[in-house]
Structures are given as C-alpha cells and as structure tokens.
Amino acid sequence: MHIRKRFHKLFGEVKNVEKTVTIKDVARKANVSISTVSRVLNNSGYTSASVKEKVNKAVDELKFQKNMVATAMIKKQTSTFGLIIPDIKNIFYGELTRAIEDKAHQHGFNVILCNTDNNLEKEKEYLNFLLRKGIDGIIFSTPEINDRNIREVMKSRPDLPMVILGSKVQNVRLDEVLVDNFDGGYTATEHLIDLGHERIGYIGGQQDSYATLERLKGFKAALEERGLPLDKKHIKLDEFKIHSGYEKGKEILAKKDRPTAIFAGNDAIAVGVYKAAREVGLKIPEDLSVIGFDDSQFAEIVDPGLTTIRTPIAEMGEKTVELAVQIIKENKNFKESIMFPPTLVERASTASIKKVH
Amino acid sequence: MHIRKRFHKLFGEVKNVEKTVTIKDVARKANVSISTVSRVLNNSGYTSASVKEKVNKAVDELKFQKNMVATAMIKKQTSTFGLIIPDIKNIFYGELTRAIEDKAHQHGFNVILCNTDNNLEKEKEYLNFLLRKGIDGIIFSTPEINDRNIREVMKSRPDLPMVILGSKVQNVRLDEVLVDNFDGGYTATEHLIDLGHERIGYIGGQQDSYATLERLKGFKAALEERGLPLDKKHIKLDEFKIHSGYEKGKEILAKKDRPTAIFAGNDAIAVGVYKAAREVGLKIPEDLSVIGFDDSQFAEIVDPGLTTIRTPIAEMGEKTVELAVQIIKENKNFKESIMFPPTLVERASTASIKKVH
DNA sequence: AAACCGTAAGTAAACGTTTTCAACTAAGGC
C-alpha cells in the first residue's frame, strides 16, 4: 500500500495496468472460498450472516463487478436480445424500438440493434452473429411475409425464444404480436365512405408485406360491403416510404377521374401524397381527403394534421418483450398470436365530400 | 447411427436435446486436437494443408459455429459497442444510429442501444451493464455538457475506447466528433440578416447542451458583427423538441415587436414554430422566416420546406465508429477532436423582409 | 449411542475457446 503510493508519486502517470478485480480477489480479501463469494453474490445456497457481511464488505471495498461474460459462459444466458428491423431511420421503427428497449431494460436485458433493409442476406449475417453471441432471444419486426431465415433459425435452434412483431410469416408458427390490419384498413375506408367519398384510392407498401396485404383486404371488404366499385388503377403498391406516396400519388391524381380520397398504407406514404397533392394543386381536405396508418409523429407535424389509423406501437413493443421474457423465464413457447385493435384518429385531412361543391 | 434413426422413426418428434457442437466435436471428427482446430479456424501458427482440409470438412459437416462468448472470455473482446443516446424516437438520433450501426456492422461489431432520456442515473445503470458485459467501446451522443458518468468511466477504465459524438464534455479530454455549431449558428443568422431581417429570435434546446450554447454564440456573434441589437426577450431556451418550439414560439410571436425571423435550435423546434405561427395567423415565409438546424427528415416534410443548417449526420456517425475501431485496433487513444462543417440548405421557409406587405 | 438432518463452507469440475509450452519430425548444413 505504502509502496504503491510512493510508486505513484515517483512516476506520476504510471501505465495503468489495473488488473480487473475478480471473484478471487474478493475471496482472498474476505478470507473465504470463491464458491462462498458466488453464493452470497447470488444468494443461493446457505450462507451465514457473518460471512455474508465479510463478503459484501470486500465487494464494496474492491468495487467488484461480476463479469457477465463469464456468467454467460456457464449459464448460457447473456441477458441480451437481438432486435431485427428494416431501418431505424424509419420513424415507425424508432418508436417501436424505443418501447422495446425500455421494456427490455426494465427486465434487465440489453438489445442489439440490427438494420436489415429487408435484405435477407444481411439478415442472415446478423442472425449468425447473434446466435454465436448467445443472445437469449430474437425479436423480428420485418414486414417480409416469406422469411426463410426465420424458418432456418427455428430448425437449428428450436429452443430459442423468438417473437414476430407486426407481421406474420408464412408456414411458421411462432409467437407474434400484431395490429388488426384488416380492421384498420376497413375502418379507414369506412371513414372515407361515411364522408361521402365514392372514388377512393389505396397506396400501399411492399406487396409481400403482411401489413400491406391485410390493409388492402380491409379496404376491399369495406368497398364491397358498401356496394362501391373497386377501381384497380387507383390501387398502387410500392414501399412504405414518403417517396412512394409522392410518386404513386402523382400517378393517381393525374388521372381525369381521380379519386376524391386516398387511403395511404402508412403515414409516410400519406406525407408523400400531401406533397403530390400540393404539386397538382389540390387542397387537403377540400379537394382531397387523405387518411394514413400508424399515427406516427408525422401525422401531427403535417399541415393539415393527418387523420390516421392509430397502431398502438408502444404497447405492441412492450407486449412483445414481455412475451419474450416470459418464454425465457418459463422456458416454454406459447406460440400465441396477440392482436391489438387499431383506432381511428381524426385530424384535419379528411372531410365530407360535400365540401367539394 | 442406425439405432438413432430407428429411434427417430419410432418416436417421431424426439425432444430435441441437440447439444451445441463445439470445437471438441470438430476435433474428434477430424481426428486432431482442439488446439489444431483452433489454429486452422483462426489460421494462426503452423498447420499443414492436409489437416486444414480435414478440419474444414469437419466444420462444414457439423455446421460448427464458434461460440463468441468463450472467445470473449479469453480474448477480452466482444465485438460489441455500446451506444448511448437520449432517445431513439428522436429522428435525429434515428439517423445517427443508423449510420453508426451500419459502419459498426461493416467492421464486424454489433451495437447495444441505450436510451437515457438525458437521465444521468439511467445512464449510469446502462454504463454498469455495458462494462460488465465487456463491450469494446462506448459511443456517447448525449447533449449534456457536464456528464459525471463519463468522467467516472474514464477513471475506472482509462483503457476503454470512448468517443463523444456531437457534443463536448467539460474537463474531459476524449475523442470527439462534432459539427461546427458556432459556424452553423453564425451562418443561419447571417442568412436571415442578409434577407433583411433585423429582429431575429432564437429558440434553443437545453441550456446545458453544448450545441445550444455554441449555436447561440454564433447567433450573437453574427448579430454583433452586423451591428444589430440583441433583444434578450427574443431568446428562449427549452428543449430540442417540437413542443418547445411551439410553446416558446407562441410566447415570442405574441409580442407586439415580434421578430420577423426565428432561428430554431433544431428542426424539431422549427416544426413547433410552424405550428405556433399557424395559430397566430402568420404565414411562413411571408410574415415570418424560420430557419432550422440539422436538416433532418422533418425539414422536407413540412410545408413550406424548411430552410436549415445541414449537419452531416451520417458522415459524423461513420467517422465516430471508424475512430472507435481505430482506437481498438491500434490500441491507443488519439484524443482527437474532429469538426465537420455545417452547410446552409435553402428551402422555402426564409424570405426577404421586403416580402412583408 | 447410532443414525439422521439442516446448515455452512470449501474443492474441483465445468462452460468453450485461445495460447503457451513442450514434443516430435524431417530436412539441411557441417
């Protein structure tokens, strides 16, 4: 001790070798065996009060922190989830990720973020990494309806907790949490019909996306139920992006018998439609009603405020994590499908057709 | 082998015990020692071509994947970064995080996401976790100018690669990558002055944020240089959020001698100002010019398009990771400060003062 | 008094790699 001080004084900044303190150091200091230390640390097994105290004192004095890598090695648990999404820049995934990370943190898990851009090769790379790192579970939030990687992982690691968020994957039975996309599509369309619109367009995302398809089904069902014709040229699928809404919006709105209302597959697409409408000289909602999906931050920012179908993003993210945690703790897979109801949020982008004199 | 097949046939779905295949299995199959397997896996040391082949064959056949936890245990490297940000929901951090994660992935690193909400206690929790998990480096992107946690980590783990992104921390010498906030503030203000504005407001973020302060300095410097008076009641600091822009915007715009232009501390604040202006009945840019900061997605979405100071978010994120990787690989800390230049992006939210009536 | 039990604590194996060390071979130089 004394010597060390002198040493420091003499050389000033000594190269800080600073051996990380391990359970062995604690054991030595507390004058017990390492198994005893481990026992009080995890309070498992029998430990006397006196020993407990000694050990805790040593822990405090040495500022000992358990090395989780070593723990992971033997327990085969890393308290880490992998989160696989297309792109965190996308505001929808931002909100989702935040909810997931928060809930995971509450349960003592960290999350490793993976952006795949819907690229299956990239997804596979990430998956390999995650698996080799011994993550405790994977949360998929990929729109892709036909993800062979997921099936592969299920085969090679049938034990690994996985839950799918916001989508379904074909031929796969897994825990999943979803919005009722059909219902959302139906509600959105019904809302427009109730306002008197008869020519309604739909601009959706990727055509191999579960959400796109289900929302479209809801759209069609509503039209049919109300006896309105389905005009295929007013239905466009592209991507869940602003740009797509803009491009497809312009296409649709350029036509002579343009729709008087557009159901956008999500809020980003709706934002693109706003831009297209502006360019074509159409006023929202007077000349064109627009309804979105998700109720993301975009919906409030835009002027006029976007009427949209609210997806309970945060709730879904939280539920997903809770499911994953439960699967881990109870060590069994429920293969549940949890469906959240969407709700209509009326702002200022939809109006009665009557306004169009 | 035969027996096993029978077994499977008899019982169909046998409980899949599926011992994960280890280097030992490979060694047994290839008829060599585990050290040899390790050598060909990492191709280190001497290995004959024939043995190499045998081992690789065994690896393929068994579909062996190295367990990274075990590797981490002995190498003390996890190929993982911790990323500490206030909130991934915030679109700015979404863009930043994407760039960081991409670059990290390119270099073979994963990133653990941590949302702190600028809460130092929460940050500390995350830090503890990360440290115990043996992450290879930490990227901080917290606005807080006075982060005691960072200082603490530097003390306890002087060897740990850390870089600060987008901010500076008092009394700390660390690698950092920044935008030139002063220059950005100056440029924004100058732009407004050039358009003929003489009464200009500033709505900034947290007052203990480096960005807020520097941008304000630039603002003041520009005013002074051009001989314009500084009106304190037109300067408001709150948070880098839409809501703050709205609230403070309303306060400022309610006044009789309201400014004819507002420099918003970031794009989110600008969006709030838009809303405030709308409520007060001011048209942008005819009645009020607004300039933002960041050039995030918001800037394009909003109508009219937001003139703003572009922060090269992606480039900064990438550079940060490259710096971190370099520090790890070369095992030395550069303590560099890398400054990126911001640029003015003109859209439609700023106009010459002459346009007013 | 023998057998049993609950409590307490230590010894050593285990987790799956990497790496040091030692052992051995074959080839080349003298």
Added chain:
DNA sequence: GCCTTAGTTGAAAACGTTTACTTACGGTTT
C-alpha cells in the same frame, strides 16, 4: 552422423464465473 532449425501437432493452462460434490459440525430423533 550430429546439430540446428523450421514445420507440425498435442497437452494443459487460462479466462471468471457457477455448481455438484464433499466434508464438517451441532443438534434431533430413535
């Protein structure tokens, strides 16, 4: 023919924990 050396491999230790097993002790129960 001996020494050196480069090439090749295996045994075993190490990384920092957890845990199964063992030992020990004092007190009950029979």
